[in-house]
Structures are given as structure tokens and as C-alpha cells.
Amino acid sequence: MRFDVRVRVWLKPSVFDPQGHAVERALATLGYEGVGRVRIGKYMEMSVEASSEAEADAMVREICDRVLCNPVMETYAYELRLAGPDAAGGGGDGLAKPAGVGQS
């Protein structure tokens, strides 16, 4: 089974995000009112081959914990989607699986 995986990684709430802060100020300068708490993170995609969804889930979680996310400063969330046989370009009929959210 092949799964399409989408991973988001962002700074923990307790960590100051100077990029988000700069963008927030820029938005205010442009006149957008009521916009706050801008946080900048990373978005990653990958394809995972596994014999079951549980196996894929375990592998992705380990990859996030070991490599993609540094838990000292970051947290993560990911979703798995069964890659359809003819699902070119995603958005297919695979089961949307909102999966694990990393430790906060």
C-alpha cells in the first residue's frame, strides 16, 4: 500500500517566531486589521510504502520524531492518505486520515 503523507512542522507556541512577527507587522502596515498570531512553519510531502496504514503511521511518526521535527523547539502534525491507483495529483478518493499531532 502506498500512502501520500503531508507533514506540517512549526515552532512551539512557547518559542518566539521572528518571521511570523515580521509578517504580522507587515500585514498591519498594509491595513489588515484583526490579524494576529502569525506563525511560519514548514510543509512537507512524501510518499510512503507500507503493508498497512498502522505501519505507515508508525513509520511517519518515527520520521517526524527523529528527523523532520526538533522537539526542543518545534511541534508537528501529519496526515496520511491512501494513494489511489489513478489518483494523479491527489485529491482522489483515498481516505482522508487526520492523523497524529505531535507532542506540544
Place this chain on the structure above:
Amino acid sequence: MFPGSNCDEDAVKGIRTATGDAADLIWHTADNLDAYDAVVLPGGFSYGDYLRCGAIARFSPVMAAVRRAAEAGKLVLGICNGFQILTESHLLPGALLRNEHLQFRCELVELVVEHARSPFTLAYQPGEVIRIPISHGEGRYHADEAVLDELERAGRVLFRYRQRVNGSLRDIAGILNERGNVLGLMPHPERAVAAWMGSEDGLRMFESMRRFVTDGGLLAAGAGHGAEGGVAHGG
């Protein structure tokens, strides 16, 4: 050195200038560092700083050897990107984040030498102010409060900025591991080894390391060496 290191030659020259000792450049594929008394991880942009600074270098074959060297009590010095690699490798706690002002800063800064009991500061005076250049965009030290308190309590904050240069928590510029034989710092001592560089204050860091090694290089034994015993005694 890793693909993307760019301060490796400077480190070699700094070590040779300060100590007169030989220093070899070791490629990241090496898996044995047994021949060496000390290991320096140079600055630069290993693996393009992809993902996070030091995140990919951490998995280089040589890092297993660096870990063994650290466990054997050898001196390991991580400068700038080398510091980032050591935190990503969990040889040092915490992490280094984007500077709070988002600028890459390359300038001579003042540091306070917190104490002279470490193998890296034997030749300095406790509390001495030294001038060493920084050159980084991601040097804001971060760790949770409990870790910061423990670092302070155990005398593991070795260098502190005198000014707020990047937003580092508690102005931390360099820290030791628990045993005291691994140091990571963002400033570049190898860029302060000659008068024409604007400072020679980096020389004594390498001299300290040399003195420590030639005096027997035993931290765990503590009382037997150095001015006031090993840093493991804390305080």
C-alpha cells in the same frame, strides 16, 4: 568537515597558530577519530542548512565517531554550525533558532568568560571580557527553563554575550555538556587569532585545550589537574 563547512581551514590555521600542533581536516565520511586528542566541528552551512541547521550533518558517519570521542572524555569543540550540529545530535541540550531580528550578524562582539575551570577556558580569567566575532543568522539559543536553570547551576554556561546580539535566552553564547568536555559556541575563536583580525582573544581557547590535554586531560579525576579541578564539580 561536512559538505558546506566553510570555516574548516580557518579552524586548522587557528589551532596551528595557537598551539603549534598538527591539525588534520577529516571528511564527514570518516568513522574513526581515535588518533586525535580533540575534535573541532567547524562553522559553515553543512548540507546547506537544509531542514534545520545541523539536522542532516547529525547523521553523518563521522558523528558516531564524534559521539564516541565525547564519551571517551576527549575534547569536542563545536563552533557556530558545529554548535548547531552538537545540539541536533543531542550532545548538547537546547537548540539554536533564527536570530530575533532576522539579520545575519557578522561582527566582533564582547563575551564574558563565566569561569576558567573548563578545559576550554583554563587560560582565561574568570569573568574576563573577551572579543570574538560572531557570524550567524541562527544563533538564538533556546532551551526550556528547567534546562537553563540546570545549565546555570552546574556552571555549564561558559560564555555569555555582553550585549543582546541575537535574542539568546539568558544571553547564552556557549555551553558545556554535563561532563565538561564538549563545548558549543556561536562565536568564532578561530577568527580572533591575530592582531590584524581585530582580536587575538581566541588564541587562548585553543591554548586552554592544549594545556588540558598535555596535563593529562582527565576531567572525571577532577582534583588531579588544572587550576581548580574539573568543571564537573560545578558551582
